[in-house]
Amino acid sequence: MVLGLRNFTERTKDGAGEPVLDADNGEEMMHVQPGVDIVLGNRPRDSHGTLYISTKQLIWLSDVDKDKSYAVDFLSLSLHAVSRDPEAYPVPCIYTQIESEADEDESDNSDSECNDTLDLSKIREMRLVPSDPTQLDTLFEIFCECAELNPEPNDEDGEEHDWVFSADQVEDEEEKDDIFHNPTNSIGQSDGDRDLARTVLALQINDQRFEDAEEMKH
Structure with a gap:
C-alpha cells in the first residue's frame, strides 16, 4: 500500500525525542543527518530540522516546531536525485517525487501546497536541503541502498x-x-x-x- 507523505507522531520522550521505529518488523536506523531543511511542493522552506533515514522510511523532525514532523516510506518514493541546478532550485538539495493513493487533482494539489491548510496526501514533490552540501552524495548513496531494501511488491523476479x-x-x-x-x-x-x-x-x-x-x- 502506497501511503505517500504523512505526519509522524511516534517519538520518544513524550513526543519530543527521536522517532520510534518498528523494530518488531526489522526496521533499523541507517543514518541521522542534523541541519536539514525541508520543502514540500511549492510551499515555503521549513528550516532547522533533523533527517532520520531508516531501512523503511524517511523521517524529518523539526528542531523548532515539535508539531512539524513528516515521514514517507521508500515504497512511496518514485524517484530521488541530487539537484545542483540553480534553475531547478536555488540551493543544492535532494529532490524526491512521492506517490500516493489519493486522487490526483492538479488544482487541489496547487491549493494544498500554497495555502495555510496543508494536505499531505496531495504533496507530490519534496526537497531536502542539508546545511552542509557536501553531504548530498552521502545521503544519495544511503537513499539508493534503502531503495534496494524496499523493492516493488510486484517485482517477483x-x-x-x-x-x-x-x-x-x-x-x-x-x-x-x-x-x-x-x-x-x-x-x-x-x-x-x-x-x-x-x-x-x-x-x-x-x-x-x-x-x-x-x-x-x-
Whole structure:
C-alpha cells in the first residue's frame, strides 16, 4: 500500500525525542543527518530540522516546531536525485517525487501546497536541503541502498534496479549512448526506460544489418 507523505507522531520522550521505529518488523536506523531543511511542493522552506533515514522510511523532525514532523516510506518514493541546478532550485538539495493513493487533482494539489491548510496526501514533490552540501552524495548513496531494501511488491523476479541517478551519472550515461535526457535536468531516470532505449537501439542496429544483408544478396 502506497501511503505517500504523512505526519509522524511516534517519538520518544513524550513526543519530543527521536522517532520510534518498528523494530518488531526489522526496521533499523541507517543514518541521522542534523541541519536539514525541508520543502514540500511549492510551499515555503521549513528550516532547522533533523533527517532520520531508516531501512523503511524517511523521517524529518523539526528542531523548532515539535508539531512539524513528516515521514514517507521508500515504497512511496518514485524517484530521488541530487539537484545542483540553480534553475531547478536555488540551493543544492535532494529532490524526491512521492506517490500516493489519493486522487490526483492538479488544482487541489496547487491549493494544498500554497495555502495555510496543508494536505499531505496531495504533496507530490519534496526537497531536502542539508546545511552542509557536501553531504548530498552521502545521503544519495544511503537513499539508493534503502531503495534496494524496499523493492516493488510486484517485482517477483527480485531483480535489482538502478532507478535513480545523480546529475553527474546521467551526464556520463548520455556521453556513452546518447539515450538519456538533457544532463542539466537534475532528475534521475528509471532503469526500465534505459533498458527499453537500449533494446530499441539494438533493434535499429539489427534492422540495419538485415538491410545490408539484403543488399549484398541482390
